[in-house]
Amino acid sequence: MTDDPLSPKRSFQGLILALQRFWAAEGCVILQPYDMEVGAGTFHPATTLRSLGPKPWKAAYVQPSRRPKDGRYGENPNRFQHYYQFQVILKPSPENLQELYLKSLEAIELDASVHDVRFVEDDWESPTLGAWGLGWECWCDGMEVSQFTYFQQVAGVDCAPVSGELTYGLERLAMYIQGVDRGFDLNFNGGEGDEKVTYGDVFRQAEQEYSRFNFENADVELLKRHFQDAEKECRALIEAGDADGRQMAMPAYDQAIKASHAFNLLDARGVISVTERQSYILRVRELAKACGQAWLKTEAGGAAA
């Protein structure tokens, strides 16, 4: 066992730092989490919007992901309504993306000579983002530790060039590397004794409180209004941008994210019927598509200045 408290074997933050260092060295911009509630790292505009259009792009970031329905009041040590993903997006996907991925595992001290890494078919689809891709879930010794996707379509637009997306499930990966069975027992800071801060110390109370909020107390009528407001604002921004040619793809997309999160909360509150569910998903997808179209008309989206 290493003495370095920032070794991925010792601390959760060490794992994050190691991945950041590795991907920084591969030329990625290391971004910070997007400052909104999202269901997965893919929702970060650095992935959704940047994967559209012809311009090359390389980024890596941690993204807190909120899945209100997955909360268990902090009682299940491995199921959280808030967890971390480490997201890498490389556009166009490089020839050696698989090799880079395997090297990144070496960087977090998963030695290829003793660990069995497998690429198992897993097609990815996000109905709310109008996105899909082909790839794998990556197994390390039988455990799924990452998802690996070649984006084919995002926001209803064909991706050309194609982006390669890697998503590391950080808690699960850390549990494996640290040899811990319960997520709350993860060593967060690498300290020992009194200095040690666990994942549970940081997040258990949040899991309890947010579970009460997500399942019991979130105001349903308010959420429905939030959804409608966000939808309205998103459309208004798109229309205004189209009207004078000065797009606001990014602010509009923020509203799509808000609508999506409001929907997730309503879903957790159990107030959405099967048919309503489909219609909500469709409405968010329409917003995402409109934002994607708007993005393509901007400079970063590849439109001629």
Place this chain on the structure above:
Amino acid sequence: MPDLLLELFSEEIPARMQGRAADDLKKLVTDALVERGLAYEGAKAFVTPRRLTLVVGGLPARQPDRSEERKGPRVGAPEKALEGFLKAAGLSSIDQAVVQSDPKGDFYVARIDKPGRAAPEVIAEIVPEVVRGFPWPKSMRWGSGTLRWVRPLHSIVATFGTPQEDPEIVRFDIDGIASGDETRGHRVHAPEAFRVRRFDDYEAGLLKAKVVLDPERRRDVIRADARTLAEAQNLELVEDEALVEEVSGLVEWPVVLMGAFDEEFLEVPDEVIRATIRANQKCFVLRRPEDAGKPAAGGGRVGVGFGSLTKQRAAAPDQAAGPAATPKAGRLANRFILVANLEAADGGAAIVAGNERVVRARLADARFFWETDRKTKLADRLEKLKSITFHEKLGTQYERVERISRLARELAPLVGADPDKAEQAARLAKADLVTEMVGEFPELQGLMGRYYAEGEGLDPDVAAALEDHYKPQGPSDRVPTAPVSIAVALADKLDTLVGFWAIDEKPTGSKDPYALRRAALGVVRIVLENGLRLQLVHTLGVGGDLLAFLADRLKVQLREQGARHDLADAVFAGGGASSDDLVLIVRRVEALGKLLETEDGKNLLAGYRRAANILKAEEKKDGTGAFEGATDASLPTDPAEASLTAALDAAEPEAEAALGREDFVAATSALAKLRAPVDAFFDQVMVNAPEPELRANRLKLLARLRRATRAVADFDRIAG
């Protein structure tokens, strides 16, 4: 003769697509070769997760030369026409053409010799076409390119040559991927590129580079090593060919290892453990042999790879599993077999430890589901079925359960079941759909219902029905035989069929999204194998169209059992009150089959046909039904006519009485007695007598014969 070696090297091909892809590659390439005049002696395709390989042996070095004749204009045609002909045929002067004659006159013919092209040149055209048009179920683009493949395609080996010479590279380029003669071995063990010449050294080179090219060989290694590891622990592998198939598509170098989990997880039913370990981990489970008892002493090589591909390693002490608990013969053991793709430096210790952690976590989940589920009674879960839509137009599972319980209760007395039990079982039949366990493992539906019902101490007949009402799932599945199970199984299937028929969602062609054919065949098999006497139309309200669908399934079933298809048709067409009673139909078919095996039966059929043909011809003149009346006994008769009348007078009531008591053998025997009088009638009597009354009377007699046979079957439908 030269061979072609082709390898398409890519990122990991989904396991489920590999076998088909190898077949497709072989077919597409060899068909294209033959089409272009390159006949071959043999071809074989191979596939690993990262490569599709084809070897085609015994190809000619070149296409055969061909010569074509092109007909030109008439001799003396205008200059313009001649010029056009020369140009099209590639001739420089009309002297190069020959003159041929036909009745219309003389005309020019150009003989064009097309020399065959060298095989590599042709192959260089074929392969890019095949790659671009490859029928992957799903394909993708990558990077900045537009080429589609199942996952990114990295390199192509294409060599051509005889075993005696250095083969040449078949040169082509597909979207920047140039063909060559370099491949790569195992991703971890031998990632460097190496050159290959032809199939022999290619396969051997890969083996050295820790890649087993042939999927069959990988499967053999997995099977053999898994059994060996199991035997070393005095355990039996629970064979699972589908899993062998899948796992062999996930590894290039199979290394089989054994792991263990805590004995205490064995409280969970075996099926749950197996589903957990199989679905999530793609691992095999092991059972204690029936005669067993003792685990092998100290032989626990848990976590040590000694597969047939790898060197044996020293035995490690068995610590992972702890002391062996009381073994239960035939039940699962607390071990599992995993297949890695790595000859690990530590002998697989880390791999086994990692897999054990995941298995432990999954089994802990499964045990949690098992324990949580048992805290709620099945009966208390019914409300939740209201939130599950069965089908948009057919309501919720709750509504469905209401219908099934009513029907099961109705069916119960007809199948010898206790109506209360049948209704109770039907009511609970779908309750396990809302348990955590079935939510996680849908394939355990029914079975979990049974376990939970047993746990609640419900009646064993009811508990069994919760599992068995889904049966039979397919042609080889067991048919329920316990009365309560039969009632619920029939109710479930009939409700499905009647429901989808009512909303006009019938199977069409190959489309049968709700598995209605399976449900119908299930009904047929349950009824027949249990000898159930049900009148589907009269008592169960099955509509005519659905009855015809069931009849079709019955015919399929009869044909599969070796019965003649035409006899089933004849019985169905014969109609009568009981053609919705499947058991009777089958008995009729059997009796008819027996009748037709006898001389009397064969002759009776011949006589019947003669009668039917005459009637058909005469009915054309006099109108359908013209001869259906009774014969006029006052008219003079021929003795043979009289004896046929007498024979019918005897046979008709006899057959009718036999039919009435469902004795079809007796009924057909009664008909068989008509054979001699029928033969005599046709020998001695002229049907179409000149006297109109006599003619009509004799035709009426034949019509009576036709009616008599129809009571048993429509003889017109009998073939041969």
